[in-house]
Amino acid sequence: MTGPELHDLARRLFPICRSITGEGVRQTIRVLQEFLAIECKSVPSGTKVFDWVVPSEWNVSEAWLADSSGARIVDFADHNLHLLQYSEPFRGMVSRAELENHLHSLPDQPGLIPYRTSYYRQAWGFCLSEQQKKTLSDSTYQVQIATSLSPGVLNYGEYFVQGRSSEEILISTHICHPSLANDNLSGILVALNAALHFTRNPAHYSIRFVFVPGTIGAITWLATNQEKWAAIKHGLVLTGVGAGEKFHYKQSRAENAVVDRVSELTIRESGHPFTILPFSPYGYDERQYNSPGVALSVGCLMRTPHGSYPEYHTSADNLEFLQAGALDDSSALLIQILANLSANRVYQNLSPFGEPQLGKRGLYATNPDENMAFLWVLNLSDGSHSLLDIATRSQMPFGQIQIAAERLLEANLLKCVG
Amino acid sequence: MTGPELHDLARRLFPICRSITGEGVRQTIRVLQEFLAIECKSVPSGTKVFDWVVPSEWNVSEAWLADSSGARIVDFADHNLHLLQYSEPFRGMVSRAELENHLHSLPDQPGLIPYRTSYYRQAWGFCLSEQQKKTLSDSTYQVQIATSLSPGVLNYGEYFVQGRSSEEILISTHICHPSLANDNLSGILVALNAALHFTRNPAHYSIRFVFVPGTIGAITWLATNQEKWAAIKHGLVLTGVGAGEKFHYKQSRAENAVVDRVSELTIRESGHPFTILPFSPYGYDERQYNSPGVALSVGCLMRTPHGSYPEYHTSADNLEFLQAGALDDSSALLIQILANLSANRVYQNLSPFGEPQLGKRGLYATNPDENMAFLWVLNLSDGSHSLLDIATRSQMPFGQIQIAAERLLEANLLKCVG
């Protein structure tokens, strides 16, 4: 799908009120299923998932705040950010003073509605712009919050692309945010796009895409899919890839895992400006995948790191902020990273005593770079260096090293050993 | 003890004529025993200690040089630096020319008396200022050196603080210098102060303090206490900590031993200016502790490295040169290094699959740094990272990491594994 097609799809998904549970997640997965046979999995409320418990399902019928004249001045129907996520039901008149404890605004960004949640602390509240809040001068207000918090399920989407190997790459993106475009419709869309690509063009690795609510969803997926961990050799969390000039790659806990090295090399070779961030146990769901008992090699591909841009977690993270071009570039980059991970094999030189005679095999290239690529692959293919190692040491493009390896393989000068 | 109290104690110890053996060392230990139950150990002259032999004990009754009129112009009674240490007995008239071979002065520092020794080469001599030496114009002089060099003992002091563990930290400081204040009353006093502190506040490690004559004393201690080596996990030689703007930490032979890393981190966090010096097999008794057959992890904490300041080994290293404030800061720093070494444990996260839910345990901190400390400790506590490793990688203060670990331990989210 092209960037503009992805942006059109974002337009359909944007109004849905996603949260960590509830109808919004299911609706979102249903739209994605128009493109790809994503499975919608359900885990019942109350299920113990490691140290956590799947919470009650939260759904919203209506939610509004009316002034003393009965005029609805803040309404969930207008913008789903207006309601504090996981607000418990409430109906009644409250004084302006009491209401103050339930209002969330951004004094420093007075025109924007903030995004706020209260998953694990019982509360209700409204989010509104500081400008609007300043106009609330009545002495009492009518509150109507018709939400339900009751046993249900937590949903996540999962899609598996079979590769030539049973070893897997995990791509995880969060699906729990309501009307925020970059964070994280962008991650959902770019993951969808890569899934479409590799479904048509299988690679060495199988690739497992999971669309999970943040934190609790990743933990739930881990807890209910423990038998899948062993096959996962590399992984990426994908988020905030629809806006921003630079790419940011956050390393896995190991910091020099293959996924870290391949991602950095691929981004560098793409020519895009970028920054490599060291691992930290805060951020997105890489926190869970890199926890010490899970210890998967999972990095995080972003353009915009959390909290680093003014639109973050506000109503300004909207469809205008989301760039079709960014979705395009990010898709291409993710696909290239996955392709490079898949191409990064280890070979063994079958003619390792001195150089083999390339000329008699028609491999004596007139292009000196092509020649050097042959010599580097032959020299370092002793069963312990991957193509990534060879590209890194030779400072030659990964693609050129990969092509040289393919030609040497055809000439029976190499065999694949890992 | 405060810096001024330590300085007052220095005033009592300063006039004592310490050497590698003799009454001065015993007198010094007796003064220290007023504060702490330091044991005074004795090893007989002639005892073989590895490649060395404990020398004869040296004591001084009187020593002076008189001019042709009989006036005593250089007298040990005035300043014990005046006598070459380990001078053999001598009495007689000597010509000015012959006397020249027995006089030590500092042409470049004409007002100062140098400190000189001749432990292993039979000699006698006087040390005096270049200014005074220039006034010696008589043709003959009377020499009286009433010293004794005879079978006796070498003494050292030893004090053991029991910690919660039987594993030990060794603190070694030299006690062989006569009237030199910074080198090394400062080391003796700061060691005393730390010993007082940990006697009242035991830490994880037991701490063994040794007050030994330089070189031969350290070798003697090592040779006569070989059964104690195995328990010593870390060590510091302490010297020259009573003057000078900066701290200097000289690394152990391993250069990245835990004591090296904890000392550097602690000095850095103290805010004092400092320099890290690489190991070299010259300097103080770290030479002996880091010899290849001993191979203890012993660094050296100093303010003033040997030979690096004009007062070094001269009469200018006196009570005015010794700063109460420096003794205070050095005490605080040594105590903090020892506390950090003791706090530097390895934990294992008992809820290692994803993040544990901090909120339900009241650990969800409103302070973001506190939160990050929890997350870092949980993420890296896989049984292979110490708190030092975690503080280093997270670039958070060691104390904050330590507090987070303590709270997680109380919440049963960690157990200590090393």
Added chain:
Amino acid sequence: MTGPELHDLARRLFPICRSITGEGVRQTIRVLQEFLAIECKSVPSGTKVFDWVVPSEWNVSEAWLADSSGARIVDFADHNLHLLQYSEPFRGMVSRAELENHLHSLPDQPGLIPYRTSYYRQAWGFCLSEQQKKTLSDSTYQVQIATSLSPGVLNYGEYFVQGRSSEEILISTHICHPSLANDNLSGILVALNAALHFTRNPAHYSIRFVFVPGTIGAITWLATNQEKWAAIKHGLVLTGVGAGEKFHYKQSRAENAVVDRVSELTIRESGHPFTILPFSPYGYDERQYNSPGVALSVGCLMRTPHGSYPEYHTSADNLEFLQAGALDDSSALLIQILANLSANRVYQNLSPFGEPQLGKRGLYATNPDENMAFLWVLNLSDGSHSLLDIATRSQMPFGQIQIAAERLLEANLLKCVG
């Protein structure tokens, strides 16, 4: 031999038409045999050597190009670079247009004759200056190339210096180039000079010198001498050491092999300007020795790297380009590298508990550097540090560390363990 003597010898060797096979190589070895009992080995054409086959032997009777008047305008008798190496026999009249396909010149260096070969592609041709080529305006030319390409042998020279150990250093230099002085009479001469030196002054290591045709010769030597590989602990390819201001040392594939570290240290201590080049699988015969199935630790010592100077592979690489002083310096440096490799032993301190008492053995040096060298050698000689490690860590000259070790060995304070 001095630089001028080596240069005189170059004058005799320069006119010989060496190639990868043929009389020229034998003639060259015969000249060298006047100085040293180098063996001249012969391997028959058709012998399979790993992935290669020893080619037919190539010899030249005469070769010239005459214009339509019958005047010989390009003649192998004038300069052996004029003939494309491995030209097949040809006799006949060719048009100017057809001749064009057989002429090699350097448009950017119009006054120079290039050096060209066609070992594995059947061809004939002449090399001439661009200036001369421009004068060829006749419509037909007479070509006479009386060469033979027939079963014979490939020759190489080998010379073995017995050291105290059966472990070896390999010195390899290429002997296949015709009238090119720096590339590679310089390598041949400097190898000869080092062979003479170590024949008279045996060192720890045995040293094997091989004078081999490039690529096919090195591969032939490897294939026909596989039983010798195991004893070779270090090696150097020697080439282009007769001109150029700086030394260039190209590292072995391992990049931090002992030969790499000793070579760098020795060049640095020599005071000559130098550059360290990382390994690459292109260049000289280090390519073969560092192939993954051979994996010998072989670096390459050069002044002038291949292709990096305008005289490279042209008639300007002549006896004027070759500098007696460079041959001298290069000889001294190679000899010092070999001496340092040989001196780089591992010792064990026999008095490892604290410092031994140097004074009682007459080793207490008045020179502080000498003293430090004793202390460093004693401190690090635990059976795992070589003298190279000690020199590197102490930042003291290798020679000083070596002398200290010798004196400590004499004093029975060390034993050699490797």
